[in-house]
Amino acid sequence: MPWRAFAPGAPAAPDPLLVRAIRWEDERAGLRVGSFEVRASGGMLVNSVAVVEIDPARYRFTLAAAPGFSARAADAWMADTSVTAAVNTGLFGRDGSPQGLVLLDGARAGRRADWLDAAVTIEDGRLRLADPPALDSLDGRASGFQVLPWLVRAGRVALGVSSGLRLSRTHRDRRLTLCMGGDGLVRLLLSNFEVFGESAGTIPVGLTIPEQATIAAALGCADAVALDGGISAQLVVRFPHRVRRMPGWREVPLMMLIRPR
Amino acid sequence: MTTRRALWLAAGLWAGFAPALSAQVELRAIWGTSPTDVWVVGEAPAALHWDGQAWNEMPFGLSRPGTLNGVWASGPRDVFAVGAGGAVLHFDGGSWSRMTVPTDRDLVAVAGRSASDVYALAQSSSDREAPQLLHYDGHSWTATALPLPFRANGLALSGRDVVVAGFAYFDPQPRERRQAGVVARLRGGAWATAGWDGQKVADPVAGAAGWTGVSAAGATLLLFGEREDGTAAIATSSGGAWTLVPPAASAMSRTQVRWVTLAGDATPVALYEGGGFARYAGGSWVVVSAQADMMRMMYGQQPQPGATPEQQQQEAARQQQLMAQLQANPMLMAVRMQAFDLSRALAVWGTSANDFFVTTGEGRIVHVVGDQASIAYDAACADPASAGANPICQALQAKQ
Numbered sequence: 001m002p003w004r005a006f007a008p009g010a011p012a013a014p015d016p017l018l019v020r021a022i023r024w025e026d027e028r029a030g031l032r033v034g035s036f037e038v039r040a041s042g043g044m045l046v047n048s049v050a051v052v053e054i055d056p057a058r059y060r061f062t063l064a065a066a067p068g069f070s071a072r073a074a075d076a077w078m079a080d081t082s083v084t085a086a087v088n089t090g091l092f093g094r095d096g097s098p099q100g101l102v103l104l105d106g107a108r109a110g111r112r113a114d115w116l117d118a119a120v121t122i123e124d125g126r127l128r129l130a131d132p133p134a135l136d137s138l139d140g141r142a143s144g145f146q147v148l149p150w151l152v153r154a155g156r157v158a159l160g161v162s163s164g165l166r167l168s169r170t171h172r173d174r175r176l177t178l179c180m181g182g183d184g185l186v187r188l189l190l191s192n193f194e195v196f197g198e199s200a201g202t203i204p205v206g207l208t209i210p211e212q213a214t215i216a217a218a219l220g221c222a223d224a225v226a227l228d229g230g231i232s233a234q235l236v237v238r239f240p241h242r243v244r245r246m247p248g249w250r251e252v253p254l255m256m257l258i259r260p261r
Numbered sequence: 262m263t264t265r266r267a268l269w270l271a272a273g274l275w276a277g278f279a280p281a282l283s284a285q286v287e288l289r290a291i292w293g294t295s296p297t298d299v300w301v302v303g304e305a306p307a308a309l310h311w312d313g314q315a316w317n318e319m320p321f322g323l324s325r326p327g328t329l330n331g332v333w334a335s336g337p338r339d340v341f342a343v344g345a346g347g348a349v350l351h352f353d354g355g356s357w358s359r360m361t362v363p364t365d366r367d368l369v370a371v372a373g374r375s376a377s378d379v380y381a382l383a384q385s386s387s388d389r390e391a392p393q394l395l396h397y398d399g400h401s402w403t404a405t406a407l408p409l410p411f412r413a414n415g416l417a418l419s420g421r422d423v424v425v426a427g428f429a430y431f432d433p434q435p436r437e438r439r440q441a442g443v444v445a446r447l448r449g450g451a452w453a454t455a456g457w458d459g460q461k462v463a464d465p466v467a468g469a470a471g472w473t474g475v476s477a478a479g480a481t482l483l484l485f486g487e488r489e490d491g492t493a494a495i496a497t498s499s500g501g502a503w504t505l506v507p508p509a510a511s512a513m514s515r516t517q518v519r520w521v522t523l524a525g526d527a528t529p530v531a532l533y534e535g536g537g538f539a540r541y542a543g544g545s546w547v548v549v550s551a552q553a554d555m556m557r558m559m560y561g562q563q564p565q566p567g568a569t570p571e572q573q574q575q576e577a578a579r580q581q582q583l584m585a586q587l588q589a590n591p592m593l594m595a596v597r598m599q600a601f602d603l604s605r606a607l608a609v610w611g612t613s614a615n616d617f618f619v620t621t622g623e624g625r626i627v628h629v630v631g632d633q634a635s636i637a638y639d640a641a642c643a644d645p646a647s648a649g650a651n652p653i654c655q656a657l658q659a660k661q
Binding site: 040045046073094168170171172173203205230231249250251 | 387
């Protein structure tokens with residue numbers, strides 16, 4: 001029975017099959033974590049994908065960096081008990097430094113990179129996905145960073161239509177997606193989320209970027225971009241009864257932190 | 262209890278909802294010293310021991326650790342188990358005790374030659390750290406760093422050599438990321454690497470895939486892993502260069518290969534998510550699947566090339582007996598089909614390719630003898646409340 005394949009320009013809408021496939025595992029007010037499995041490469045490749053669903057009316061986002069943009073694991077940020085969740089941004093260079101322009105509470109670091117075709121902005125704790133020039137017109141205390149590529153834009157699969165043309169469409173890796181849902185919720189999706197956790201001993205061969213875009217569209221993302229994936233991708237969420245850790249294997253210099261409003 | 266669900270991407274298939282799984286207790290490692298002394302560890306609160314008759318729980322007691330990833334024994338009174346946070350436990354035939362080791366890193370594997378020559382592999386916590394090899398000389402553990410940073414997944418001993426396999430993650434150019442296999446071999450006190458050497462992929466075979474595991478049988482070594490496109494890669498070596506082994510070409514092998522290892526007789530055994538296994542012999546894979554098993558039962562045994570009339574008669578009699586059992590107890594059919602479900606296989610050990618155990622992420626141990634698979638242990642049956650209505654537990658109970 002057909003599910004779906006990559007279709008540039010296709011409309012994004014919640015797919016009932018995908019919605020049913022998500023198994024919700026942990027929940028707190030305004031935030032929950034679940035997972036589902038997808039098969040790619042003709043069924044040969046199983047990927048577990050974690051979903052973190054956040055109500056922005058109850059949680060605010062901030063951008064955080066250690067002094068000197070020194071690298072740190074997401075778990076290290078959880079020492080601050082006011083932090084509910086931490087997730088890496090992207091992208092990061094070979095030396096670990098953030099790529100493109102970074103605005104950290106109004107302070108500029110780096111320069112705008114033409115090849116990074118999307119930006120994440122944070123104003124008053126709220127996220128927005130925009131074109132990179134938007135970083136120049138933010139309020140004085142705002143934060144933001146550049147990413148690539150657009151996966152879904154204005155409710156349609158964007159990859160292959162307006163962005164991402166320089167990226168491999170066949171390379172498989174762990175993939176991290178930032179999704180602004182049509183329902184107003186923010187979702188983070190991380191494929192192969194278990195690889196560097198307690199279930200050691202596997203390889204981070206994961207999804208292609210077109211498959212990442214297909215899933216984002218099927219979740220009903222009105223806008224979605226990729227954050228840094230691979231071994232940099234890391235996500236930690238605190239619940240009253242436990243901390244869900246989806247660690248990466250590389251410490252990174254820039255993190256998004258999520259706190260209750 | 263939970264359900265497994267999967268969506269098929271691109272291939273245009275929806276897999277639907279799989280049946281409910283049994284307890285989600287990952288049994289991650291297995292090792293035996295003989296057909297009557299086999300050990301299993303993982304997330305269970307006890308090690309499991311096979312004495313040739315039954316699987317018995319050997320509780321950790323006060324030494325109860327977190328998740329255990331590896332087990333090795335020199336005999337029934339000398340068992341080592343390793344796991345998260347630098348946990349090393351030793352069983353002396355009476356109880357488990359925790360050993361002092363010079364690391365708090367996660368230990369992913371353990372292997373040895375004798376009670377005073379045991380190695381454990383400590384994972385690196387980031388891509389800038391090299392893995393560590395721990396050695397126990399019968400008195401204490403020491404640690405040495407491997408020659409380059411990589412993700413180490415497997416450990417095997419071959420003769421006097423120690424072999425560690427895994428993968429490296431690197432950026433050959435800006436905006437391009439790659440993975441390559443790494444094989445590090447300790448021989449005569451010096452390390453040599455194959456595959457990714459820290460700068461480049463120096464050996465295209467050893468570097469062809471990220472290696473999930475390495476196994477040894479005598480001088481033969483086998484690597485199993487995944488290429489960047491998600492396809493399985495298998496390579497063998499008999500002390501010299503690595504050679505790629507083509508995966509099985511059958512409809513079943515289109516599903517994901519879960520694990521490939523060397524059985525005690527040096528025969529490669531591959532486990533398939535699609536439900537079955539394959540043996541590599543004479544330059545080709547011989548696939549055994551539940552479907553084939555059922556077909557044989559329903560339509561009779563086809564003459565096997567090279568089989569003697571006596572062997573064919575024996576096989577026919579065995580199939581008739583099996584069919585009679587199934588007719589008497591149709592539930593047995595479902596149990597047998599589940600025995601072939603190796604989709605969550607995590608580890609394999611056996612004296613030969615015709616007699617091996619498989620542990621799974623569902624808390625099961627499957628015993629394969631010849632072309633038959635049966636569930637030998639199921640953690641779900643430990644709960645009497647749910648075991649009563651569980652056909653697998655009923656079948657296990659009937660065996661005892």
